[in-house]
Amino acid sequence: MRDRLDDALRAGQLDGLHAVVASRGGRSLLEHYGAGEDFTWGNPLGVVEFGPGTLHDMRSVTKSVTALLYGIALGDGLVPAPQEPLLPHFPHHPDLAADPARTRLTVGHALTMSLGLEWREDLPYDSPANAEIAMELAPDRYRYILERPVVEPPGVRWAYCGGATALLGKLIADGTGQSLPEYGQAKLFDPLGISRYEWMAGADGVASAASGLRLVPHDLLRLGELVLREGVWDGRRLVPADWIRAMLQPRLTTDWDGRYGYQWYLESVADHHVVAAMGNGGQRLYVLPDLDLTVAVTAGNYDDPDQWRTPLALLEQVILPEIR
Template sequence: MTTLDALEGLHGVVAVRRGETILEHYGTGPDASWARQLGVVEFGPETLHDLRSITKSITAILYGTALAAGHVPEPSEPLLRSFPRYPDLAADPSRARLTVEHALTMSLGLEWREDPPYTSPDNAEIAMELAPDRYRYILSRPIAEPPGNRWNYCGGASALLGALISEGTGCALPEYARLHLFEPLGIDSSEWITGADGVPSAASGLRLTPRALARIGTMILADGDGVVPASWLATMLQPRLATDWGGQYGYQWYIEQVDGHHVLAAMGNGGQRLFVLPELSLVVAVTCGNYDGNEQWVTPLTVLRDFVLPNCRI
């Protein structure tokens, strides 16, 4: 039988069921933090790991805490109203139709491609990071279709949400996360990568341990655990649009079926995953190093299907 050590690029797994850790495993292998090569790393419980686009899902959680405090606009409100520094864009009727919800659901209708490698400026997220003004870059992209019609993967949407949080709360995104999510959950170690302009990446910059990531999943199972409003989690995790592969998308979270189980998922490049299975009271956090690989989804799904689910019974 295949072992966890034999799975390609697997760096860490933490599975928690009904508050008890049922599986914890760490490997050794090469890793990178964005484009910075870290060499061969011996992973352990305290080793921080890039979460890549799981950052987007955690940004959505933070949006909910800021919304409950009245610091950010409601999802239905016009998006460009929160960016008055771009009056020329707001004057465009097609762009004036954009709402915060279109950013939350990645349905802005703007031209945005992230299929080129994340090492190339042809990738829109990389181009955003290189732009002199990342928010103008996002909001001035050519209009491809009416907003709200279709899900189109867009790190720029998450960056806009990060701006709304930091500007609305007057607190840098990493500090806001520390005060209003991490510390209340007992997470005492994190990093947040910034772009060349010094702005923390709300799309892909967060680094946490697998244990910390699992703690966030456990918070979701606990209806916010008194830290995040339960009403926001219910709203955030409501299916709204279909993804390209047939799953559903809520507010920066995926809602899927795996082997007949309802799965809430946060996903990141390289095989980073947070799986939350409410009916099994199960959370599985997986970190991997298969960045930009065509089959990067295989390892985390194998962990869930072959090493965790067979040991869980309702």
């Protein structure tokens, strides 16, 4: 596998790769660290020599971690179920809750990014015209999300929306009485042995549920192994099994004809079912249940329309050909 990786690097098929770690059955298959220019939430870090202890932006992989936390909180009876109406849980905006076009919104529509509200994230993330950036700049991020113009009925179509995940983060924080980092540390990170992480916050001090998490690659891999083990770690159940099943049930089709569950992508690669968390720049967490395989990738191809090529090449051309 190492030879295949070296060949792919020399051939320029893995441009922007910062790190990859992979395990099968809990045993290491591959570990590689490179060097390259990096950023954290758009702030330049210069050229970084990556290693096992280097924290890296997870970007929108954070959304999938937020979904795990939502399932834990749901199991604890602290957040509303997917079928429950959404707006009653945002009582500071009664005018929006009274809008008939918005009363149909449920928590499930936020989980599946199918709110039916106007939301554009297909612009660079350094532009205030990008809806996620506009949300961060707004005086009230939740009002900004919920008052977006209604463009279609909810639940009809998947449309990428970091605002949907921000709403989930608010429900977790309100229900648990803890910030996302606090609840995440107590319920997920500490039990997994994840001691080094950052969860970046906006100007209002609210940790970003959509893109704020920074992890080292091996800890990202642990999260994938937790999903692979259906929520159990070292004999202890961390995430309810019924939530893992619900979270990974295909519900809507993405713009590229993949499938989407609750904040996780469901793809097919080389005839293998792949559960994936994805983030801007080429951040990936791949879980292949039929192969007992987990792969964590970090990369620096931020805002590149072809950013998907490097992690997919790692999976298709380097790792899977070596699996028997």
